[in-house]
Amino acid sequence: MVGKTTKKTYLQAFLYLLPALLIIFTFVIYPLIRSFYMSFFTDYNIFKHTGSGFGFVSYVKVLQSETFWKALKNTAIYTAVVVPISIIISLGIAVLLNNKLKGMKIFETLYFLPYITNVIAIGLAFRFIFHSNYGFLNYILTGLGMDPVVWLNDTKYALISLIIFGIWGGLAFKIVVFLAGLQGIDKQYYQAAKVDGASKWTVFRRITLPLLSPMIAYITVISLIGSFKVYVEVVGLFGNAGPADSAMTLVYYIYELFYSSYKPVLAAAASVIMFGIILILTFIQLALNKRNVHY
Amino acid sequence: MDIILKNLSKIFSNKSGEETVAVDKLDIKIPSGKLVGLLGPSGCGKSTTLYMIAGLHEPTEGRIFFGDEDVTEIPAEKRGIGLVFQNYALYPHMTVRQNIAFPLQNSKEFRQSFKADPVKVSEFKEKLTELEGNPEREKVQAEYLEYLEQFKDSRKKYKAEMEKIILETAKIVDIEELLNRKPSQLSGGQQQRVAIARALAKNPKVLLLDEPLSNLDARLRLQTREEIKKIQRRTGITTVFVTHDQEEAMSISDELVVLKDGVLQQVDAPQNMYNSPENAFVAQFLGNPPINTFDVEIKNKEIILNDYSLKNVNLENQTALLAVRPEAFKVVNDGIEVKVYKVEHIGRDKLIGFELNDQKVNALVDADLDLKVGDKVDIDIRSKGYYLFDKEGTRLM
Amino acid sequence: MNNIRKIIVYTLLTIGALIMIFPFFWMITGSIKTYNEIIGNPIVWWPKKIMWENYVIASEYAPFLTYFKNTVIVSFFNTFITLFTTILAAFAFSRLEFKGRDTLFSILLSTLMVPSQMLIITNYVTIVRLDLINTLPALIIPFTASIFYIYMLRQFFNQIPHQLYLAAKVDGCSDWKYMWKIMVPNAKNALITIGLFNWIASWNAYIWPLLVTQSDEKRVLSIGLKYFSGEAGTDFELLMAAGTIVILPLLILYLFARRYIIEGVSRGGIKG
Numbered sequence: 001m002v003g004k005t006t007k008k009t010y011l012q013a014f015l016y017l018l019p020a021l022l023i024i025f026t027f028v029i030y031p032l033i034r035s036f037y038m039s040f041f042t043d044y045n046i047f048k049h050t051g052s053g054f055g056f057v058s059y060v061k062v063l064q065s066e067t068f069w070k071a072l073k074n075t076a077i078y079t080a081v082v083v084p085i086s087i088i089i090s091l092g093i094a095v096l097l098n099n100k101l102k103g104m105k106i107f108e109t110l111y112f113l114p115y116i117t118n119v120i121a122i123g124l125a126f127r128f129i130f131h132s133n134y135g136f137l138n139y140i141l142t143g144l145g146m147d148p149v150v151w152l153n154d155t156k157y158a159l160i161s162l163i164i165f166g167i168w169g170g171l172a173f174k175i176v177v178f179l180a181g182l183q184g185i186d187k188q189y190y191q192a193a194k195v196d197g198a199s200k201w202t203v204f205r206r207i208t209l210p211l212l213s214p215m216i217a218y219i220t221v222i223s224l225i226g227s228f229k230v231y232v233e234v235v236g237l238f239g240n241a242g243p244a245d246s247a248m249t250l251v252y253y254i255y256e257l258f259y260s261s262y263k264p265v266l267a268a269a270a271s272v273i274m275f276g277i278i279l280i281l282t283f284i285q286l287a288l289n290k291r292n293v294h295y
Numbered sequence: 296m297d298i299i300l301k302n303l304s305k306i307f308s309n310k311s312g313e314e315t316v317a318v319d320k321l322d323i324k325i326p327s328g329k330l331v332g333l334l335g336p337s338g339c340g341k342s343t344t345l346y347m348i349a350g351l352h353e354p355t356e357g358r359i360f361f362g363d364e365d366v367t368e369i370p371a372e373k374r375g376i377g378l379v380f381q382n383y384a385l386y387p388h389m390t391v392r393q394n395i396a397f398p399l400q401n402s403k404e405f406r407q408s409f410k411a412d413p414v415k416v417s418e419f420k421e422k423l424t425e426l427e428g429n430p431e432r433e434k435v436q437a438e439y440l441e442y443l444e445q446f447k448d449s450r451k452k453y454k455a456e457m458e459k460i461i462l463e464t465a466k467i468v469d470i471e472e473l474l475n476r477k478p479s480q481l482s483g484g485q486q487q488r489v490a491i492a493r494a495l496a497k498n499p500k501v502l503l504l505d506e507p508l509s510n511l512d513a514r515l516r517l518q519t520r521e522e523i524k525k526i527q528r529r530t531g532i533t534t535v536f537v538t539h540d541q542e543e544a545m546s547i548s549d550e551l552v553v554l555k556d557g558v559l560q561q562v563d564a565p566q567n568m569y570n571s572p573e574n575a576f577v578a579q580f581l582g583n584p585p586i587n588t589f590d591v592e593i594k595n596k597e598i599i600l601n602d603y604s605l606k607n608v609n610l611e612n613q614t615a616l617l618a619v620r621p622e623a624f625k626v627v628n629d630g631i632e633v634k635v636y637k638v639e640h641i642g643r644d645k646l647i648g649f650e651l652n653d654q655k656v657n658a659l660v661d662a663d664l665d666l667k668v669g670d671k672v673d674i675d676i677r678s679k680g681y682y683l684f685d686k687e688g689t690r691l692m
Numbered sequence: 693m694n695n696i697r698k699i700i701v702y703t704l705l706t707i708g709a710l711i712m713i714f715p716f717f718w719m720i721t722g723s724i725k726t727y728n729e730i731i732g733n734p735i736v737w738w739p740k741k742i743m744w745e746n747y748v749i750a751s752e753y754a755p756f757l758t759y760f761k762n763t764v765i766v767s768f769f770n771t772f773i774t775l776f777t778t779i780l781a782a783f784a785f786s787r788l789e790f791k792g793r794d795t796l797f798s799i800l801l802s803t804l805m806v807p808s809q810m811l812i813i814t815n816y817v818t819i820v821r822l823d824l825i826n827t828l829p830a831l832i833i834p835f836t837a838s839i840f841y842i843y844m845l846r847q848f849f850n851q852i853p854h855q856l857y858l859a860a861k862v863d864g865c866s867d868w869k870y871m872w873k874i875m876v877p878n879a880k881n882a883l884i885t886i887g888l889f890n891w892i893a894s895w896n897a898y899i900w901p902l903l904v905t906q907s908d909e910k911r912v913l914s915i916g917l918k919y920f921s922g923e924a925g926t927d928f929e930l931l932m933a934a935g936t937i938v939i940l941p942l943l944i945l946y947l948f949a950r951r952y953i954i955e956g957v958s959r960g961g962i963k964g
Contacts, residue, residue, distance in 0.1 A: 012867065013790045020781035023837035028803050031814030038813070046817050096705050101698065109950055110709045113716065116946050116953065118896040120914045121935040124921055125719035128928055134731040136718065171712070173957060180958030191351055192384040196398035197372045197497070206397075210388040229807055232898050239921060254809045255899070264813045271809040278807065294388030 039268040046264050058269035068270065070245065071253035074159055078249065079227040081163050086170040087219060093171070094178035095204075108179065115172035123236020126165050127152065130237075152238060155246035162247050165237050166230060174219050181215035182208070210294045217289035224285055228278055231255065250274050296362045296500040296533050298325040298348060303357035305343050305557075317343040319557040320357070325535060325550075327362075330527045332544035332551050332565075333537045336580070340557035341537045345503050348535065350374045361500055372401075374501075377494025377532075381506040383486045385478040391489050392474040395461050398497040405497075409449040409456070415442065464492045467526055484515045488522075495530065502527070504536035508543055520547050541581050545569065553577050575688035578618045584646065584657040591617045591683075598683070601652050603631050605676060608683065610691060616684040621646070623680025624658035626666075630673035638666055649674070719939070722932035723747070730928045746933040753924060756937050758909055759916035766831045766912060767894040773836040774890050775883060781837070782845035783871045787857055797846075800839045812903065819904050826906045835894065841886045844956075848882040849875055885956030888949055895942060913938045 038044050042053025062068050093111060097104050114122070129136045130151035138148035151161045185208065193203045209216075231251035234241060241248040241256075254274065257267035305318040318340040325331050333341040346352040348359060350371030358367045366374055385394050399405050419439040426432035465471045468488040478486055487507060494502055507523060508516045524547040527534045538544050544551055545565040553560040553568070553576075561573045565581075572578035578586050592599040593613050598606045600617065622644075633656075637648035644659040647666060658674065666672065683691040722730050723746055725739040750756060785797050815834055824830040852875060860870050876883065898914040905911050911919075917938055924930045946953065 009788065009790050013784050013788045013793070016780045016784035016788065019777040020837040020842060023777065023834070024800065024803070024839060026818065027815055027834040028806070028811060028839075031811035031818070032803070032806055034814040035810040046813060047820065093705070093708055096701050096708075099701055101701065103702075107705050107709055108954065111712050112950070112954055112957075113713055113943075113946070115957075116892050116942050117716075118914060118917075118935075118938050118942070120896075120898055120917050120921075121938040122715055122719070124917070124931050124935040125715040125722075127921075128722065128730075128932070129715060129718060134733075134928070136714075136735070139733065139735060168712070168715075176954055176957045186384070188380055188382060188384040189386060191371075192378070192380060192386070192493075193397075194351065194371045195349060195376065195378045196493070197401035198397070199372075199401070202401060207386060213388075225805075229809075235898070235918065239918070251807075251809055258813060259903070268810070268813060271807060275807055275810060279805070282805070 035268045036272060038265060039272045041265055044265045044268075051265075058265045059273065062266055062270045062273060067245065067248065067253055067256075071248045071250045074246070074248055075228060075230065075250040077159060078163055078166060078230055079224065082166045082170060082227050083220065083223045086167045086174060087216070087223065089167070090171045090174035091178055091216075093175050094182055095208075097175070097179050098182040108176070111175050112172045114169050115176075117169075119169065119232045119236045121236075122169075123165070123233065126161075126168075126237055130161050153243050155243050158238070158242035158246040162230075162234060162237055162242070165233055166227065169233065170223065170227070174223070177215055177219055178212065181212050185211050213293040217285075217293045220289070221282060221285050224281055225278055228274070228281070297327045297360070298501060298533060298535065299323070299360040300325075300344070300348070301358045301360070303344070303347060303359065304355050305340070305347060305352060306355045316557050318347070318354075318554075321554075321557075321559050323552055323559065323562060325533060325552075327533050328531050329549040330524060330534045330536070330547060332548035333535060333554065334541060334544040334551055334580075335539065335554035335560075337539055338556070339554040341539075341554050342505055343557075344554070345505055345535060345537050348501070349376055349378050349503055351378075375497070375499055376501045376503060377497065377499035379487070379490045379494050379502075379504040379507055381509060383478075383490040383510075385486055385489055385493070387478050390475055390477055391465075391470065391481070391492075392461055394478070394489060395464060395493050395496045396457055398493060399457050399460060402497055405457075406453070409446065409453045411443060411446045460496060464496045467495065467529060468492045468522075483511055484519060487511070487519065491523075491526065495526075495532075499532065502530075502532045502534040504534070506537055506539070508538065508540070516543065523547065542583055545581065553580065555580075572618075572682060573690055575616055575618065575684040578682055578684070582620060584621050584659075586618045586620050587654070587656045587658075589617045589619070589652055589654065591615055593683075606681075608692060610683070614686065615691060616686075616688070618682045618684065619676055620680040621657045621659040623677045624656075624660065624674050625677055626660050626664055627673050627675045630675035632671055632673055635666055635668055635670045635672060638668055716939070716943070719932050719935050722929060723936040724933075725929055727927065727929050730932070743929065746929050747937070750920070750924070750930045750933045750937070753930065754916055754920045754934070755908065756913075756916060756934065759911050759913045760937065760941075762828060762910060763895055763912040766828055766897075767891050769832045770835055770894040771887050771890045773832070774838060774841065775887055777837040778841045778845050778886060779871065779876060779883070781842045782849050783867075783875060785842065786846045786849035787854075787870075787875070788867070801843060804839055804843075808899070812900070815900075816903055825904055826910050828910060830904045831897070831901055831912065834900070835897075838890075841890065844886060845879065845882055848879045852878050881952065881955070884949070884952045885959075888945070888953050889956060891945070892942060892953075 038046070038051065039058055040054055040056070041051035042055065042057040044051035097108055097111070128134070132138060132148060132150045132153060135151070137151065142148055149157055151157050189207055189211070190203060193207050198206070229251050230249050234247050234249055234252050238247055241252050250270075251274070254267050254270045257263045257270060300321050300323045303318060303321040303323075304316070306314050306316050308314045321344060333344060335341050343352060347354050350366070350369065354367065358365055360366065361374070385391075386397065389397070419435070419442065422435050423432060423439065426435060461474070462471065465474060468491050470485060470488050470492060473481060473485060473489070478489070481489065487510070491504075491507075504523070508520055511519055520543050523534075523536070548565055550562065551565050551568050552562050555576050561568055561577045563571075568577060569581050572581065575588070579588065589600050591605070591614070593608060593610050593615050595612070596607055596609060597604045598608055598615075598617060605617070631651065633649035633651055635647050635649050636655075637646075639646040640662065641659075643662055645662045645664060645666065647658050647660055649656055649658065649672075660666075685691055721738065724742045724744065725736060726743055729736040729739050785793060819825055819830045819834075824833070856874065857870060860874060865873075896914060897912070898918070901912050901915050902918070905915060908916075917934055920934050921931055924934070
């Protein structure tokens with residue numbers, strides 16, 4: 001009988017959900033609460049679950065840490081550069097791929113390749129490409145008559161190298177989503193716009209972009225969150241946080257606190273702070289989206 | 296503005312290289328200011344023809360003229376046509392007002408009409424430098440300033456004029472209260488009227504409609520087709536619409552163009568075409584209930600159906616196709632005996648069905664006749680309303 | 693489209709594509725060059741002789757075969773157990789009717805926002821408590837359910853007409869049977885996509901394995917690669933070989949299954 005929730009229905013639903021809920025509760029919800037709880041202690045024994053010094057001490061310590069601010073600055077720069085640039089480039093590529101020409105599918109396959117790759121492994125390739133003496137990039141630069149750049153070992157360029165690596169890896173997903181969005185736009189709108197005398201640029205600005213805006217909004221939010229959490233790329237490219245920690249990111253900082261410094265409380269506090277920042281950024285972005293997106 | 300199609304063809308080839316001839320060497324003249332229906336079954340090439348007139352499909356062969364101008368090479372955005380798509384294609388993210396404004400905003404001529412003509416401006420400037428030191432200069436100066444005055448506040452005037460045109464167009468199609476809504480908030484009939492408004496806003500030379508009634512429910516269809524006729528009369532724009540519904544085409548068109556498999560069948564005013572179909576296809580396509588067809592023999596100058604001699608004709612002996620309109624049958628006292636298997640009342644007439652020559656025949660007879668299912672009656676064919684075609688479908692008489 | 697535009701489009705796309713795949717090309721060709729060829733100036737595009745030895749040497753440095761085996765086992769179990777939990781949960785959220793269903797689902801969905809950094813400490817402790825530290829199950833279990841995949845599959849299940857379910861019920865079909873005999877076959881594409889995503893994510897996992905693995909014989913490829921890169925230092929040809937070992941299986945998988953993967957991403961994007 002549809003609609004009637006009996007004890008039997010509950011039991012049945014419970015059984016079906018049990019495996020998934022068990023895992024999710026144990027490894028997501030419980031740790032989430034615990035982490036949050038933990039962050040309010042000065043000292044905490046994670047194995048005995050006892051702590052001392054309830055208060056904001058850990059938060060203060062984190063906010064006073066120079067490394068935290070450095071990491072935050074780097075992460076902010078990284079996000080502010082990678083997100084818009086990768087969106088614009090991937091949008092452009094998607095527009096190119098949206099032509100009815102032969103071989104577009106093959107191109108799409110090639111452009112999507114970076115998505116499935118292991119970041120550590122391809123990071124090695126990039127490490128080599130960025131190499132000061134033997135790298136391909138410098139090979140081209142010196143070939144063009146310019147000076148070679150110390151990409152990975154110079155504090156000035158480390159973050160830039162990370163950004164390049166980040167953009168390279170971030171295009172694949174966006175291209176596929178934008179392409180799907182573009183292909184989903186009814187051809188008739190383009191025909192109607194043609195009949196209405198619109199130039200190619202007008203069509204892009206007033207028809208394509210607005211109709212694509214839900215997708216752009218979705219990508220912007222995801223990209224924002226993802227870029228803010230950049231970590232594996234750093235490990236992949238540098239093995240550490242870059243020369244003099246010039247590529248230190250927020251998540252790297254958090255893991256350092258846990259892996260190396262064995263200060264889980266600080267790590268917990270820092271991760272809560274990061275979560276807070278991401279939430280705020282997401283809400284801002286969602287508010288912006290609401291204004292600009294046409295459904 | 297006449298529309299003239301000369302030897303127009305469109306051939307599509309798909310991936311495996313197969314070719315389909317969608318439109319086959321059409322030669323048509325669509326007279327200026329008329330409402331013309333492009334009629335035919337699905338796949339007959341009518342939409343393709345319409346899209347070629349619009350400039351959205353490139354002809355494989357032939358030329359298209361708007362009046363004296365050969366527009367074949369001119370792209371759609373520059374042809375000055377209005378097109379109402381079958382699914383309306385209203386921009387979903389814009390309001391009705393913005394939808395109608397869009398073609399105006401793209402029109403260079405419209406924008407330019409609010410700006411000073413650069414040619415005239417340079418003319419004035421030249422004259423002014425010429426007349427340096429000459430007392431005449433002041434007069435020219437005043438003329439120049441007067442000329443420029445016209446274009447003061449051009450931005451405001453542009454907006455005002457645009458709003459005026461939008462309101463006027465909205466009035467023609469009766470959607471003034473809907474201007475601030477988005478397409479998703481409109482019914483099918485309303486969306487269609489917005490689509491028409493959008494097409495009319497730019498004051499097109501030609502208005503094209505692709506199956507304008509097929510998405511509407513039956514009740515709306517009747518209402519809307521009258522509206523289309525009204526709008527066309529009011530604006531006087533040469534209008535071509537595509538449909539597969541012969542009844543609707545016949546009711547509002549000034550002229551019909553019938554197509555089959557990309558080939559022109561006949562061009563004529565609806566009533567002429569109905570009364571005088573040039574081939575079997577046209578005869579069978581027009582009319583509801585459809586015309587009744589029989590295989591007959593012409594022997595000894597008589598039309599022989601089975602053993603009945605129906606009429607006398609002055610033709611050679613041959614096999615032929617006899618087509619008789621339902622209203623061309625009459626009930627007589629002495630004729631061919633048939634048994635009635637269905638009786639339907641259609642207002643002024645009665646539709647009866649009987650079998651003749653193992654075929655089911657529809658006949659429209661006087662409603663006053665008292666007939667029931669199972670009755671045996673004698674029928675005959677009137678002197679008008681029947682046609683003979685040869686094996687290929689060409690009219691014999 | 694006229695020819696000039698065609699040329700421009702193809703040229704731009706080709707340049708972009710070359711940039712996209714260059715690192716792969718560089719890595720794979722680098723893995724079979726000699727050290728001198730790799731650092732060679734001018735560039736050596738293709739090695740004179742294919743140095744399969746690089747792979748052998750790399751494997752002597754570090755037990756890549758073991759890493760490979762571990763990664764396959766972890767990915768395999770992770771994927772199939774996840775599929776199982778996902779199918780059951782998605783079915784419950786999609787077809788079963790019980791009060792609070794949608795609220796529960798929303799709450800679970802909101803956990804997607806939580807950064808994994810907040811969870812990792814406690815999960816580590818849990819694993820230690822369960823005495824699973826430095827074992828393969830530790831790498832598998834925490835990831836055998838994902839609200840993201842449940843959401844995806846539930847969307848799919850929702851598209852299968854509800855009438856079918858009711859008709860089956862009338863025909864005496866049990867829920868369990870309906871789930872396996874009707875819903876799963878109809879959602880084949882979504883399941884393949886989820887399986888593939890899961891496999892790829894599992895294969896490329898780094899952060900968690902780094903934390904819970906201590907001994908070499910339990911390492912997976914990403915971790916093994918990281919340590920190897922620390923040790924092999926500047927032996928670029930060995931590094932490239934090691935990297936290729938990690939990437940190649942996925943490249944091959946991609947070659948055969950790219951349709952499902954790409955479709956999965958584009959569909960997800962449309963749902964937004």
